[in-house]
Amino acid sequence: MPEDCVDVVIEPADEPDDSVMTTDALRNTLCGLNAQMYVDDTVLHYVGPRLDDDDLILIAIKHHHDLLVEMFTFAPGRRCVVETCSRLRDAGSTVCIDHVQGEAGTVS
Ligand SMILES: [Zn+2]
Numbered sequence: 001m002p003e004d005c006v007d008v009v010i011e012p013a014d015e016p017d018d019s020v021m022t023t024d025a026l027r028n029t030l031c032g033l034n035a036q037m038y039v040d041d042t043v044l045h046y047v048g049p050r051l052d053d054d055d056l057i058l059i060a061i062k063h064h065h066d067l068l069v070e071m072f073t074f075a076p077g078r079r080c081v082v083e084t085c086s087r088l089r090d091a092g093s094t095v096c097i098d099h100v101q102g103e104a105g106t107v108s
Helices: 023-033 056-063 065-071 097-103
Strands: 005-010 036-040 043-049
Touching: 005 056, 023 043, 023 056, 023 065, 036 065, 043 056, 043 065, 056 065
Parallel strands: none
Antiparallel strands: 005 043, 036 043
């Protein structure tokens, strides 16, 4: 690893925050930084340029922690069947928790 590159374990955020960047924006930003995310067992890692604790990118990664873990988990045949959705299936279902709730009419 280059010296200015860090491998940091990301803990989930304590409080929800609707103002953080979306996962799409986050993905583009990580690409721009040449950073990567990976999951070791269920632990989420960020590898890339060092970020300050209050960096908006780091805050966004923490807030999207659970979704990012799903996104970077190797899970052939275990993903939501909804096209464009990359989340893992809910237990006993062929769709993710978002789409299970959507079917029940609780999520638009
Ligand atoms: Zn889904």
